[in-house]
Amino acid sequence: MTDDDRAAVVVTRLDDVTADLVIAELNERSVPVVRLDPGDFPTAVTLDVYLGAQGPDGRIVTSTRSIDVSRVRSVYWRRPSPYAAPPGVTGGEARWCADQIRYGLGGLLGALPGAHYVNHPWRNRDAEHKPAQLATAARSGLRIPPTLITNDRDRACRFAAEHGPVVYKPLWNTDYVDAEGRHLNIWAAEADPAGITAQLYMAPHLFQKRVDKTSDVRLTAVGGKLFGVRIDGAPGLDWRLHYDRLAYAPIDPPPDVTKAVHAYLDAFGLVFGAFDFGLDQEGRWWFYECNPNGQWAWFPAPITKQITCALADRLQHPGERP
Structure with a gap:
């Protein structure tokens, strides 16, 4: 435990089961945590921040919480709602308002002094492009089709x-x-x-x-920790269409994949990544993509708990690196 009263901020919409698990874990650890959805601005979110020689100072206030922007320990950037104009504002005026919110509130949330981001929103944006993913994966030593x-x-x-x-x-x-x-x-x-x-x-x-695969693998990376799950039972190409027929089992990545995954994360400046691989008939791992903000909460409880705790560790102890 820690006596640090700085808040962990979870940036996400209301209906986010994945974030709910991390928030519940932080609450159990008595870590101050604030849930913030930028899409609620200005209806339920306001800001008053001064920027001077000492950096940002002031508050972002939700309907239930207040964030001191100079005292945020960590940020878990999950699935916020889109930036949007106030109700009733339309056309060019609406676009203008949404842009000001994105670059004003969004810019402040990306510039919190001393905060540890999982992941920083601009790193997420950079890592979302599939051509960049494939090129970076190949340079990092991963096998791509x-x-x-x-x-x-x-x-x-x-x-x-x-x-x-x-x-x-x-x-x-x-x-x-x-x-x-x-x-x-x-x-x-x-x-x-x-x-x-x-x-x-x-x-x-x-x-x-097409990879002549025997199974799929979801490899969830949280800092230096990797959580591999072998996925079997999908009758078709895309296992996401068959959740009710899937079977899951833990799997350790081979050393070359482990090394390459860490190189990939470093290349994009990511703390978290959800990697998708196909396992072929010879047991080789083929990289498909990496979602820098992928889901993981549908796994069986023991696997989900491990990932939840790893994320909570990063948010609670941002100065410690495994």
Whole structure:
């Protein structure tokens, strides 16, 4: 335990089960913790911060808590709501307000003196781009499948002929609503060359040689600690579509993967990362992607508890590095 009264700030929306677990753990340890959603500004969040020679000084106030910006020990940046204008403000004025909130409140939250970030929001942003992920993974020593990003139909078809079977993956999980108002997701799926049409020109598309895998692995990194989980039982390509059929078992990464994962985190300046791998028939680990803010709370309780405690350790003791 510690007698440090500085707060840990958890930046997230209200409905975030993952953050709830970490907040509950910090409460059990009697660590002062404040939940803050920047999307609540200005309805339920206000700020009054002076910047001078000594750095930021002042407060960000929620409906239930007050944050002294000069006395924040750590920040867990999870899943905040989007920055938005006050209710009733529309058009260009709404865009202007949202930008001022993003660069004002968001800028302050990214500049808290002495705070330890898990992760810093700007490091999250840098690490979200899949082309950068794949390039950095390869430089770090991870094995990546042959990958093509293109909007040229002929090139995509040639890649499929050379490396097939191939998989299509979206470069970003955009919120997508169809004409009937249904929220849809685009998942990883095998790409049939016959189905690649001239409409490919409309946007970049990511095609990747399909790994002949026996299992998937989610490797969750919290600082120097790695929590590997082997995922079996998915009948299709993307295991996220089959949570009710999955089986989980702890797995230790081989030394070369461990070394490369730490190099990857260092390259992006990350403390946390959720890595997805495929295990092939020879037991080799193939890197797919790393979500710098990925989920982990659906794992069985013993695994989830370990990750919860590792994150709480980082937030409670920011000066200690495992």
